[in-house]
Amino acid sequence: MKPIELEKVKDILKSYQNKDVYVHVETTNGAYASHFGNKGVNVGAYIRNAKVKYIESDLKGESGAFRAGLKLEAGWIYAEGLSDYEVTESNQLLLAGHDQAGRLTVALQISEQPFK
Amino acid sequence: MEIKNIVVSFPHPDDESFGTAGLIYESNQKNIPVTYLCGTLGEMGRNMGIPPIANRESLADIRKKELKDACEHLGIDYQLLGYRDKAMEFENKTQMAEHIKSILEEIKPSHVVTHYPGHGVHPDHNAQGAATIEAVRLMEPDKRPVVWAAAISHNYIEELGNPDVVIDAEKNFEFKMDAIMQHKSQAEGMLEKMEEPSEDIMIKELKERLGKEEFYIWHFNE
Numbered sequence: 001m002k003p004i005e006l007e008k009v010k011d012i013l014k015s016y017q018n019k020d021v022y023v024h025v026e027t028t029n030g031a032y033a034s035h036f037g038n039k040g041v042n043v044g045a046y047i048r049n050a051k052v053k054y055i056e057s058d059l060k061g062e063s064g065a066f067r068a069g070l071k072l073e074a075g076w077i078y079a080e081g082l083s084d085y086e087v088t089e090s091n092q093l094l095l096a097g098h099d100q101a102g103r104l105t106v107a108l109q110i111s112e113q114p115f116k
Numbered sequence: 117m118e119i120k121n122i123v124v125s126f127p128h129p130d131d132e133s134f135g136t137a138g139l140i141y142e143s144n145q146k147n148i149p150v151t152y153l154c155g156t157l158g159e160m161g162r163n164m165g166i167p168p169i170a171n172r173e174s175l176a177d178i179r180k181k182e183l184k185d186a187c188e189h190l191g192i193d194y195q196l197l198g199y200r201d202k203a204m205e206f207e208n209k210t211q212m213a214e215h216i217k218s219i220l221e222e223i224k225p226s227h228v229v230t231h232y233p234g235h236g237v238h239p240d241h242n243a244q245g246a247a248t249i250e251a252v253r254l255m256e257p258d259k260r261p262v263v264w265a266a267a268i269s270h271n272y273i274e275e276l277g278n279p280d281v282v283i284d285a286e287k288n289f290e291f292k293m294d295a296i297m298q299h300k301s302q303a304e305g306m307l308e309k310m311e312e313p314s315e316d317i318m319i320k321e322l323k324e325r326l327g328k329e330e331f332y333i334w335h336f337n338e
Binding site: 001024026028030031032035036044046086088092094096098101102103104105107109115116 | 163171173238309
């Protein structure tokens with residue numbers, strides 16, 4: 001993945017607007033957060049291959065900590081702490097945030113085909 | 117019972133190296149075959165390597181390759197069970213047990229190693245441990261392999277007493293570390309987190325954490 005380029009990624013987000021798309025949304029502090037180093041409760045959530053159609057999209061914030069919002073007909077998809085992006089060979093947009101050790105902390109991904 | 121062949125049943129690529137590389141080394145010395153039943157591809161792991169060599173979508177294939185390399189190093193066979201990382205505890209436990217049972221009936225191990233349910237720390241560990249033990253329970257009592265259950269919680273000795281089997285992996289520690297290091301996307305995160313001032317201290321610390329492989333013999337109450 002590479003650092004998010006604001007205008008470029010905004011355009012990619014817009015390219016999926018008003019289409020049926022599959023999203024993967026995720027955040028986690030790790031399966032061992034409470035086991036190693038007393039970092040409290042393990043916290044995480046993911047939704048994989050939810051089929052949605054969004055009508056507006058935008059990306060805000062600054063390098064290393066962007067926020068993405070996708071407006072649905074009846075709700076929102078939101079993710080913050082996004083720093084990196086990649087468009088895969090199968091034309092999937094991957095957005096993710098990482099901590100200092102390169103561990104994934106948050107992800108928002110969009111694809112016209114279901115993720116594997 | 118004499119050990120003739122071993123099945124290791126854990127959910128993630130790298131559990132086999134962290135948990136049983138010492139046992140596998142000793143089994144190799146005695147020509148005892150070992151097969152690893154790997155529940156998932158660890159595709160929801162958050163370690164991506166330092167610097168990152170993976171992303172959420174490429175991680176599955178990368179870890180599949182790391183598993184292949186690690187098993188080659190360990191000199192064992194492996195089978196993928198095809199479950200999804202972090203989701204094993206939500207699967208139908210009876211179906212999962214039947215699935216594992218069908219594989220055990222083919223391999224016919226004398227011993228099965230899995231996680232001790234409730235002491236596996238990771239929900240997938242507990243789920244596959246419970247399903248594996250259930251798979252063995254469903255077998256005819258005289259056909260059941262011996263189950264060795266690995267407990268890795270903070271309080272396992274307090275709750276379970278001393279383990280029945282202790283393998284000294286420190287004796288062959290390089291073999292174990294080399295196996296762990298095949299899982300490049302995962303191992304670097306662990307080493308980074310330790311932040312030890314020197315390599316000697318780090319190895320000492322690693323030996324303390326990984327130098328013993330301990331198991332409890334599971335007793336089935338009929």
